[in-house]
Amino acid sequence: MTTLCVTLQIFLVLLVSVTVATDVTTKDEDQVNTIDSKFLASIYNGIGPVLNPPLAENTIELELPIPEQIHIAYGDVASEMIVMWSTPIPASSQVLYGLAPNNFSLSVSGDSVDFFDGNPDGLHYLHRVKLSNLIAGQNYSYKVRSDNELSDGYIFTAMKDGQDWSPVLLVYGDMGRIGGAPSLKLLRKEAASGLVDAVLHVGDFAYDLHTDGGKIGDDFMNRIQSIATRIPYMTAVGNHEIEFNFSHYRYRFSMPNSPWPMPLDNMWYSFNMAKVHFISYSTEVYFTDDNLIDVQYQWLLNDLQEANQPENRLKRPWIIVYGHRPMYCSNADSDDCTTLDSKVRNGLEELFFTQGVDLIIEAHEHSYERLYPVYEGKVLGKDYTNPKAPIHIISGAAGCNEFDGVCVNAMLGPRGDWSAFRAWLPGLYGFGKLHIVNETHIFWKQVLALNGQTIDSVWIEQHNHGPFNIADFDFEIENNDEEEDAWWLSD
Ligand SMILES: *[C@@H]1O[C@H](CO)[C@@H](O)[C@H](O)[C@H]1NC(C)=O
Ligand SMILES: *[C@@H]1O[C@H](CO)[C@@H](O)[C@H](O)[C@H]1NC(C)=O
Numbered sequence: 001m002t003t004l005c006v007t008l009q010i011f012l013v014l015l016v017s018v019t020v021a022t023d024v025t026t027k028d029e030d031q032v033n034t035i036d037s038k039f040l041a042s043i044y045n046g047i048g049p050v051l052n053p054p055l056a057e058n059t060i061e062l063e064l065p066i067p068e069q070i071h072i073a074y075g076d077v078a079s080e081m082i083v084m085w086s087t088p089i090p091a092s093s094q095v096l097y098g099l100a101p102n103n104f105s106l107s108v109s110g111d112s113v114d115f116f117d118g119n120p121d122g123l124h125y126l127h128r129v130k131l132s133n134l135i136a137g138q139n140y141s142y143k144v145r146s147d148n149e150l151s152d153g154y155i156f157t158a159m160k161d162g163q164d165w166s167p168v169l170l171v172y173g174d175m176g177r178i179g180g181a182p183s184l185k186l187l188r189k190e191a192a193s194g195l196v197d198a199v200l201h202v203g204d205f206a207y208d209l210h211t212d213g214g215k216i217g218d219d220f221m222n223r224i225q226s227i228a229t230r231i232p233y234m235t236a237v238g239n240h241e242i243e244f245n246f247s248h249y250r251y252r253f254s255m256p257n258s259p260w261p262m263p264l265d266n267m268w269y270s271f272n273m274a275k276v277h278f279i280s281y282s283t284e285v286y287f288t289d290d291n292l293i294d295v296q297y298q299w300l301l302n303d304l305q306e307a308n309q310p311e312n313r314l315k316r317p318w319i320i321v322y323g324h325r326p327m328y329c330s331n332a333d334s335d336d337c338t339t340l341d342s343k344v345r346n347g348l349e350e351l352f353f354t355q356g357v358d359l360i361i362e363a364h365e366h367s368y369e370r371l372y373p374v375y376e377g378k379v380l381g382k383d384y385t386n387p388k389a390p391i392h393i394i395s396g397a398a399g400c401n402e403f404d405g406v407c408v409n410a411m412l413g414p415r416g417d418w419s420a421f422r423a424w425l426p427g428l429y430g431f432g433k434l435h436i437v438n439e440t441h442i443f444w445k446q447v448l449a450l451n452g453q454t455i456d457s458v459w460i461e462q463h464n465h466g467p468f469n470i471a472d473f474d475f476e477i478e479n480n481d482e483e484e485d486a487w488w489l490s491d
């Protein structure tokens with residue numbers, strides 16, 4: 001069996017190399033293949049992460065408030081960090097911290113809530129503590145404490161000062177407790193390297209946070225703990241969080257400039273990081289509560305107008321937004337992004353275009369797709385130098401839980417001209433790395449979780465940041481009359 005696994009591994013590595021090598025030469029081609037999913041599952045079982053780990057027997061001493069599921073996120077301003085964790089019984093919420101290494105001379109207390117709605121069997125007590133007045137760019141040691149129970153020591157780096165630094169972010173959506181195992185391995189390594197600054201998890205956690213009465217959510221949060229204790233774990237809400245009025249999302253995470261637990265009408269936020277204004281939005285308002293569509297829209301409009309104030313856009317020329325469901329995709333399913341009448345696209349595309357959003361990061365489809373600059377289905381140039389419309393990237397391949405964990409949404413749907421690159425290798429999970437190099441350059445790449453190999457990369461170069469010009473779009477229409485209805489159907 002071992003020999004067989006080794007043989008299979010070698011075969012797979014060859015297969016991957018061939019696919020990737022092919023891809024370099026035919027950049028715009030599909031990566032289509034027919035690897036059997038059971039076959040791939042067997043390989044994954046052979047190389048480490050177990051695909052179907054049983055839930056750990058409860059080794060937690062339920063009578064003691066032992067902290068677990070520890071994670072951090074940026075606060076309202078750069079000098080804050082939010083620390084959260086869970087305990088099985090009510091207890092105090094305290095963080096001990098100090099300038100690294102091994103310095104816990106300061107302490108600050110916070111709040112806890114009894115999180116019961118949709119969480120009958122998970123740990124009920126969620127704790128949240130805000131650290132303030134952190135010194136920019138410094139490493140801090142910290143431990144969390146509930147009553148007399150103290151966690152291990154961890155380290156985070158307070159956000160660096162000002163605009164003149166180059167953050168690197170890990171980016172993905174759709175990561176399951178089981179299916180995410182192969183990605184987790186490399187993500188943990190990345191986080192531990194000290195070379196990445198934050199995570200953007202663009203919706204769909206654990207599959208699902210509420211499953212088994214909340215126990216799946218607890219297990220998932222423990223699995224990401226080594227990542228999320230080191231770098232801020234920034235989130236967007238996905239469709240898998242919908243149950244119990246999104247309660248698991250709203251309680252388990254705390255995001256900037258939103259109260260905690262996040263209210264249903266405030267599951268969106270923005271924050272500044274170096275030369276970027278980041279915005280997380282909810283695509284779920286378009287599928288749940290119509291009243292919230294306008295609430296979010298008005299918030300987004302105000303936030304984007306503020307970001308576009310000349311002095312602000314000058315300081316932070318990049319506007320990058322992330323929300324779960326894509327506006328376009330070439331997957332062969334009946335999701336919103338495959339229709340001519342996408343609710344998310346109808347709701348937000350014009351706003352993002354007129355406000356000059358540079359990059360729209362999406363997930364939901366369990367695959368990877370990079371788009372050319374596009375607006376209303378029209379491609380506004382097939383390169384990434386001074387793009388004339390937002391660029392969409394769909395990175396939802398971190399490993400969902402379907403099909404025994406070998407999960408993929410096939411990309412056999414009609415492929416619009418806007419689709420520059422797509423990959424849906426079954427079982428070969430991956431995530432993105434976003435490097436904000438400077439005011440004119442961003443480098444994006446998608447890597448395979450299996451071996452870190454880059455399957456796609458692109459430099460985005462923008463020298464004219466700001467609202468996009470509708471005149472560019474009109475010009476494009478006049479020149480493409482005959483294609484007006486054909487864009488969706490072309491393959
Ligand atoms: C420990 O951290 C505190 C707070 O950040 C700092 O004031 C103090 O100088 C540090 N002590 C040592 C020995 O580094
Ligand atoms: C923080 O720690 C990392 C190693 O993880 C080190 O490279 C870096 O220089 C430290 N930063 C400061 C400001 O000491």
Ligand SMILES: *[C@@H]1O[C@H](CO)[C@@H](O)[C@H](O)[C@H]1NC(C)=O
Nearest residue numbers: 117118243244245246247264
């Ligand atoms: C969700 O919230 C609405 C409005 O607050 C409430 O009427 C409804 O009962 C809630 N549903 C669940 C499943 O908690």
Ligand SMILES: *[C@@H]1O[C@H](CO)[C@@H](O)[C@H](O)[C@H]1NC(C)=O
Nearest residue numbers: 437438439440441442443459
């Ligand atoms: C921005 O980064 C690019 C790519 O490394 C480089 O070519 C360019 O000179 C940089 N621009 C500035 C102003 O530093």
